[in-house]
Amino acid sequence: MDQNREKHSISMMCRIYGVSRDGYNSWRRRGVCERRREDSELFEHIRSIFDRHDGCYGSPKITEELRKRGIYVGQKRVARIMRNHGLKAVKSRIYTARPGMYTHVYGITCKIEGIKVSRPNQLWVGDVTYIKLRDGSWQYLSVVMDRYSRKIVAWSLSDRRDVSLTLSSIDRAVRNRGHHRELIFHSDRGSEYLSGQYRERLRRYGITQSMNRVKNMNDNAFIESFFHQFKTERIKRLAVDSAEQLRSIVIGYMRYYNTQRSHSSIGYVSPHEFECKINC
Structure with a gap:
């Protein structure tokens, strides 16, 4: 039935x-x-x-x-x-500007407002971030990025946040990329970048210095975004016990970021691939 x-x-x-x-x-x-x-x-x-x-x-x-x-x-x-299948990518939160962060106006002006970056070694951006180790101590990472390709051209790691750290990264950037006419280096208004020693080093290299406008951290959003990506994709997912372990992590991530990690803003290719297309 x-x-x-x-x-x-x-x-x-x-x-x-x-x-x-x-x-x-x-x-x-x-x-x-x-x-x-x-x-x-x-x-x-x-x-x-x-x-x-x-x-x-x-x-x-x-x-x-x-x-x-x-x-x-x-x-x-x-x-x-x-x-x-439960696959969900880790996400980073982008920094948003907070009013009233600065109370003093420094003499170095922002020279990148409205700039159109059309080639490598036209505009480098830099910043320093802090990373806490499991034992409670701190390490500081200074990075220089080519804003055209998003490639990290140099970095330095230290247990002290001072001008020596930022000088080390800019010296390495020049060694890696050479001297270039009309190159601009942009950063926030950190004391490391405002020091007379750092400003003199940029003048010696023939690099024009630029800094964030007062109360506008978004001028350096590219490097801020990189630091958030790095911390989200590596640091927050690992237990970092020592400076030696952190250095190894940074070396591996920089290699991955420059040669494998694709960026939507440059056509879903890595910074290395993007520069190769230009140079070829």
Whole structure:
């Protein structure tokens, strides 16, 4: 009786949807639909990219990486598959300016307002961030970035935040990239960058110094964004016990960031790839 009722229901459904009984039976025999099989295969590619970048890539960047592999698929589908399998990229929070941070106006002006960066070694940006070790001590990381390609051209690490730290990173940047006419170096109004020793070093290299406008930290948003990415993708996910371990982490991340990590603002390629395209 139940079998007859099921057959009758199937017949009615086939008439409603305009399909034959044989077609319906064939569909049932096929088991998992083609779409689900494709999603399963696609997930393996998504997971390999996600793991390769240590969980730092979301659906936009993974979609671009898939296209580089010759797999053309929509971002919404990638996002759905990631969501279904619990893959969620780590995210950083971008710094927002807070009014009233400065009470004094210094003589160095902001020279990058409205600037159009069109080539490497036109504008370098720098800053210093702090990193706390497990024992409660602090390490300070000074970085110089080429704003055109987002490439980190030099960095220095120290247990002291002073002018020696920032001098070390700018000296390395010049050694790595050479001297360039009309090069601007931009930073915040930290005391390390305001010191007479640092300003004299920039003059010796022929570099024009630029600093944030008063009460406007967003002038240096690119380097702030880098520090947030670095801390979110590495430091906050690891227990850093020593300065030696931290140095090893920084070396590995800088290599990854410059040669593998893609950036949406430069066409979903790494800084190294972006500069290679220009130079070639």
